[in-house]
């Protein structure tokens with residue numbers, strides 16, 4: 001049966017993410033594709049309600065727990081999900097009056113065969129609506145809806161003020177950023193194409209090919225996008241291929257490439273010369289890279305399914321540049337994927353740092369003497385970042401490569417020992433770490 005009620009669709013998305021552990025952005029994107037027939041405003045409502053509920057979950061649970069004898073963790077999954085998404089509407093969305101939110105929640109509970117608990121749902125939500133003006137939370141972990149251990153870790157690394165700036169940034173809306181493929185068209189031509197569709201583009205202050213855009217409906221309907229003249233990329237992530245110093249004729253190996261952000265950038269920088277080999281762990285991941293390559297029309301890229309932990313003798317010392325943009329805890333992109341903060345445990349960080357070292361050991365062997373290893377992650381965790389960069393210097397035949405001069409002027413002061421940790425809420429981008437190393441010539 002086809003569903004048309006955006007709340008019911010959101011309920012199913014949230015159940016899959018919160019109760020079955022599926023990835024938020026994947027489940028949401030699949031649902032938006034499945035329910036393409038819905039009006040634009042219903043699709044936006046589903047997106048906002050899903051993302052908002054995940055983003056504010058810790059605060060929503062704290063608010064519900066104030067007014068419910070049964071605490072959220074003890075509730076039936078269906079009831080707790082209905083309450084969480086309704087609490088989000090009551091506390092953070094103006095579009096629907098609270099009374100209507102309560103009625104819709106009661107209807108949903110009955111429809112999902114929880115007739116007996118519909119009174120409970122009604123009672124908790126009506127109390128929340130009545131008392132919401134008095135709700136106050138002193139605990140910053142609740143206020144910023146972020147696990148306490150993350151906040152404490154950033155507090156001890158960067159101080160309380162910066163830790164809170166980082167956490168607060170994840171709750172803010174940010175425009176989409178794109179990088180122009182200037183081997184396909186000039187910046188001026190791409191800006192003109194965007195302007196002709198009424199799309200506003202603002203420089204990000206990072207690379208002069210990276211802009212934030214607004215005023216479009218579907219990205220797929222933006223001419224510069226479907227013609228492959230631009231690709232979605234955070235300004236921080238676009239620094240990776242840039243700092244690697246890729247030059248015409250280079251062989252570039254991108255060992256963890258999906259969905260292809262840095263591969264596409266490398267191909268663009270090569271301007272039809274040289275070669276990029278893009279690898280990732282599964283056929284599915286490689287298919288994402290291939291879709292992007294097809295859209296952007298780059299012919300100098302080959303793809304290969306390969307587990308980066310395993311050394312591939314065929315590529316030994318063949319690459320001028322190895323891009324090691326490794327799987328990580330993703331703490332820098334919580335603003336885009338809020339379920340990361342709900343899923344990740346502190347213990348996972350150590351395991352990820354070890355996985356990264358395993359991959360770096362194999363990756364280092366592909367770099368030619370004098371060639372470059374660019375290590376990057378989208379996280380804010382010293383074990384995965386600074387400590388791994390130090391580990392590379394101690395254990396692999398590399399020395400640091402100078403990146404300061406290639407960084408945008410505004411970031412140069414924060415570059416330490418030729419590596420940089422970009423902080424969300426402070427540098428105006430995702431949390432991202434970059435360090436470049438040159439292989440010793442013996």
Ligand SMILES: C[S@@+](CC[C@H](N)C(=O)[O-])C[C@H]1O[C@@H](n2cnc3c(N)ncnc32)[C@H](O)[C@@H]1O
Nearest residue numbers: 256257258259260261262280281307308325327
């Ligand atoms: C941070 S993402 C890469 C993003 C990509 N470089 C870009 O710019 O679009 C990390 C990637 O590592 C891949 N990955 C995880 N474990 C891997 C392994 N053992 N071998 C190869 N790829 C792996 C994941 O599938 C994921 O696509």
